[in-house]
Structure formats: structure tokens, C-alpha cells
Amino acid sequence: MIWRRPIRFLAPAAAIALAAPVAVHAQAPVTLATVQQHLAQTNSMTAAFTQTDRAGKVLTGTLTLKKPGKIRFQYEKGVPILVVSDGKSLYFLDYQVGQKQRWPIGNSPLGILLDPSRDASRYARVLPESDSRVVSVEAYDPKHPEYGRITLIFARNASAPAGLMLQGWVTLDAQNNRTTIRLSDQRFNVPVADSAFRFNEPRRGTNRR
Incomplete structure (x- = not known):
């Protein structure tokens, strides 16, 4: 039930990271402990985001994150949807049809980003990459496949927390x-x-967020 309605996308994961200016020489592999250090050192983040669906449609917006548990995907003007977490629950709001859906944060793949108390070593692993500039981490709870899985993509960047820049x-x-x-x-x-991370309750036919 994660992201069932809002967005459906397919794109090469590694390509996300290569937009960042990073060195091309071989580097030592990044361990999961380093990734956990990055997550622990990231208390808040803002960024622009881009989504591209299988039909080639592109949506853009602004991402705001604050631990513990808060995130907001503010879509571009004219898009009547909002994805936001208030620290406890993740909401998908459709202001055009007046619909609100809710999931506990722990039931979302985004939990690895939002909950600093979770021990990622129990459900995450660093994936092998042929490009040393790219670090991919897959998080998946085999006891709860209904929660889905997430692959975080990082680029090495000395100016970012623990030397890793989250690319998507x-x-x-x-x-x-x-x-x-x-x-x-x-x-x-x-x-x-x-x-x-506050929001207005959706009402049919409105675009107030």
C-alpha cells in the first residue's frame, strides 16, 4: 500500500548519483556503518526534487525533511496533491478529489530516512556498484514485505554529512x-x-495546501 496511487516511476538508480561533481579515481568501498553515520548526522534537509513516470511525465517540487519523522513533498504549482508526514503518520492528500490516505511512518520505505532510532543494519545492505562514485543502499524488511523496499542512492562528497550526498x-x-x-x-x-509540516484538510475541488 506504499505510494500505491500517487506516483509510479521507473528509472536507472545509479544515474541519479552521477549529477554530482565527484572524483573519478577508485576509492575504498563505503560500509553500511558510514551510511548510518550520514543518516545520524542529517537532522534536516531541503532539496528540489524531480519525478518522472513511465510515460515520461515529469513532476517537480520541493522536499523538506526534519527528524524525527517529518517530511514534505511540495509539488509544483497546479499539482493538487501533497505528501507530508507530521512525525507520526505519512499522508497522501489529493485536493482535487478531496481524499486523504494515511500510513504509519514505520510502514513506509521512507522510515530509514525519518527514524534515527532504527538500526539499519537489521534490514539494510550496501549493494555492489561498478562505479566507485556511487553508493547504493537497499532497505527491506523481509518480515513485512507489504512495507515495500527502498534503494537510497548517494554520491561521494566530502562536504556532505559523513562524506555522502543523498541524490535520491x-x-x-x-x-x-x-x-x-x-x-x-x-x-x-x-x-x-x-x-x-502542517496541512489543510482536503476538500473536493480545492487546491489549498
Whole structure:
């Protein structure tokens, strides 16, 4: 049930990371401990995001993240949907049809980004990559396949937390629908007010968010 309605995407995961200016020489492999260090050091983040569906349709917007548990996908003007977490639940809001769907954060693949208390070593692994500039981490709970899985894509960048720049991710839900998010203009540990994660209740035919 994760992301069942909002977005369905298919794109090469490794291509997400190569937009960042990184060195091309061979480097030592990144361990899961380094990834966990990045996640622990990232208390907030803002970025622009791009989504591209299987039909080639592109949606853009702004991502705002604050731990613990808060995230907001503010879509471009004219798109009447909002994806937001208030720290406890993740909501998909459709203002055109007046619909609201809710999932506990723990039931979303995004939990690895939002919950700093989770031990990623229990359900995540670093995937092998032929390009040393790219670091891919897959998170998946085999006891709960209905929660889906996520592959985080990083590029090495000394200026980012733990030397890793989050470039985006690919999620796969229980219905095998892929969602690809690509990030740009990332800013880490910037001040973010809790009010950024408030939202208006959807009413049919409105576009108020």
C-alpha cells in the first residue's frame, strides 16, 4: 500500500548519483556503518526534487525533511496533491478529489530516512556498484514485505554529512510499482520550522495546501 496511487516511476538508480561533481579515481568501498553515520548526522534537509513516470511525465517540487519523522513533498504549482508526514503518520492528500490516505511512518520505505532510532543494519545492505562514485543502499524488511523496499542512492562528497550526498531513491511497493525521486540543490542541517509540516484538510475541488 506504499505510494500505491500517487506516483509510479521507473528509472536507472545509479544515474541519479552521477549529477554530482565527484572524483573519478577508485576509492575504498563505503560500509553500511558510514551510511548510518550520514543518516545520524542529517537532522534536516531541503532539496528540489524531480519525478518522472513511465510515460515520461515529469513532476517537480520541493522536499523538506526534519527528524524525527517529518517530511514534505511540495509539488509544483497546479499539482493538487501533497505528501507530508507530521512525525507520526505519512499522508497522501489529493485536493482535487478531496481524499486523504494515511500510513504509519514505520510502514513506509521512507522510515530509514525519518527514524534515527532504527538500526539499519537489521534490514539494510550496501549493494555492489561498478562505479566507485556511487553508493547504493537497499532497505527491506523481509518480515513485512507489504512495507515495500527502498534503494537510497548517494554520491561521494566530502562536504556532505559523513562524506555522502543523498541524490535520491527508488522505492518498490507491494504491488511492484517503482517510484524514483531525484534530488538537487541539497542543503543539510538547515533550520526548519515544525509549521512546515502542517496541512489543510482536503476538500473536493480545492487546491489549498
